[in-house]
Amino acid sequence: MGTAVDTQNMENGRKVTVIFVLGGPGSGKGTQCANIVQNFGFTHLSAGDLLRAEIKSGSENGTMIQSMIKEGKIVPSEVTVKLLQLAMQESGNDKFLIDGFPRNEENRETFESVTGIEPEFVLFFDCPEEEMEKRLLTRNQGREDDNLETIKKRFKVYMESSLPVVAYYSLKDKVRKIDAAKQAEAVFEDVKAIFNSTTEEWEKVSSLRVGRFSRETTDAIGWHGRLCMVNVKGDTAKQGAIYSAEQDLWGDMKEGMLSGWRGPAAAMDEEMIYLVDESKGVVRKYNEETDGWVDVVESDRLRGAQQMAARGGRLCVVCKDGSEIVVVDVMASPPQMWVVEPPQGFNVAAVHVLPRMSRT
Ligand SMILES: Nc1ncnc2c1ncn2[C@@H]1O[C@H](COP(=O)(O)OP(=O)(O)OP(=O)(O)O)[C@@H](O)[C@H]1O
Numbered sequence: 001m002g003t004a005v006d007t008q009n010m011e012n013g014r015k016v017t018v019i020f021v022l023g024g025p026g027s028g029k030g031t032q033c034a035n036i037v038q039n040f041g042f043t044h045l046s047a048g049d050l051l052r053a054e055i056k057s058g059s060e061n062g063t064m065i066q067s068m069i070k071e072g073k074i075v076p077s078e079v080t081v082k083l084l085q086l087a088m089q090e091s092g093n094d095k096f097l098i099d100g101f102p103r104n105e106e107n108r109e110t111f112e113s114v115t116g117i118e119p120e121f122v123l124f125f126d127c128p129e130e131e132m133e134k135r136l137l138t139r140n141q142g143r144e145d146d147n148l149e150t151i152k153k154r155f156k157v158y159m160e161s162s163l164p165v166v167a168y169y170s171l172k173d174k175v176r177k178i179d180a181a182k183q184a185e186a187v188f189e190d191v192k193a194i195f196n197s198t199t200e201e202w203e204k205v206s207s208l209r210v211g212r213f214s215r216e217t218t219d220a221i222g223w224h225g226r227l228c229m230v231n232v233k234g235d236t237a238k239q240g241a242i243y244s245a246e247q248d249l250w251g252d253m254k255e256g257m258l259s260g261w262r263g264p265a266a267a268m269d270e271e272m273i274y275l276v277d278e279s280k281g282v283v284r285k286y287n288e289e290t291d292g293w294v295d296v297v298e299s300d301r302l303r304g305a306q307q308m309a310a311r312g313g314r315l316c317v318v319c320k321d322g323s324e325i326v327v328v329d330v331m332a333s334p335p336q337m338w339v340v341e342p343p344q345g346f347n348v349a350a351v352h353v354l355p356r357m358s359r360t
Pocket residue numbers: 023024025026027028029030031032048100135136138139140180181182183184185187
């Protein structure tokens with residue numbers, strides 16, 4: 001299931017994505033929501049925080065909300081839904097994590113009927129009561145409801161009123177359950193896996209400086225967590241740039257790497273870049289220390305090489321207008337080479353090596 005927005009999910013004319021975050025008191029919802037915000041661009045709306053802010057604001061509902069929270073009871077839905085709706089409207093975002101809501105069936109029904117919004121999914125933090133109790137008693141944020149008496153009441157409300165909401169979404173196959181008893185960092189790894197697998201969107205990275213790279217034919221190779229791009233493969237003048245995925249930064253390609261990039265190239269397991277000098281028929285590998293290309297093997301067969309794939313110690317080089325693939329075993333000493341022809345009447349259009357190709 002993707003986070004592609006349901007066209008019915010409209011808020012003030014905007015299409016929105018909503019994820020409900022549920023779990024017992026102290027299961028770590030707020031902690032993980034902060035991580036999700038940083039990594040996935042959601043706005044975090046905690047129903048509890050909104051209610052506490054309402055008390056502080058001196059609103060007419062303040063006294064009622066305060067006594068409900070002290071008793072661990074659930075505030076009437078129209079109050080909470082109004083606060084959530086307002087917060088969504090005021091936010092410039094269209095992706096929301098709604099934390100600690102819906103706490104009961106009434107919350108759920110009111111939200112649905114007032115906003116018409118269905119959650120994309122429900123992130124459910126599952127944690128044993130003893131662990132939650134321990135966390136709440138040491139939270140130290142001055143919350144009036146973090147005392148043993150109120151905590152016991154909150155657990156009861158959670159079991160009786162909130163878990164049925166989780167069961168409701170579970171029947172709709174919308175619950176993504178997380179083992180929240182683990183360390184916070186390990187919990188976030190599991191959370192990330194869910195968001196990464198459900199976010200079917202292209203994420204924008206930093207832009208390549210304008211004018212640095214003309215949009216000609218481009219070779220792009222993944223190498224040591226970087227993306228090496230050149231705009232022309234052959235012997236003519238060309239431009240090169242390297243993108244570091246970790247730093248989200250573009251930099252210049254080193255002079256030696258760029259000038260020697262004279263034909264199709266491929267990285268062996270992201271570790272070693274090989275290329276074929278298409279005019280000379282020479283396989284070379286890149287040496288980062290010297291910023292130079294080292295000859296591996298030469299053959300007339302490799303002249304005019306067009307494409308290349310690399311895996312498991314072998315290069316597969318498409319040659320002669322796709323009428324043959326020259327396989328080079330660069331791990332053998334000396335390197336071995338043989339030709340694989342496509343079936344009669346066929347030409348090779350593209351070459352990829354699947355992980356199961358072995359060296360034996
Ligand atoms: N995985 C974890 N392991 C240990 N402590 C944690 C973990 N996650 C959060 N905590 C700590 O537990 C306390 C409660 O966490 P948090 O406020 O995120 O829970 P919550 O589910 O949002 O609670 P509530 O519903 O009461 O608002 C905090 O002090 C937090 O630092």
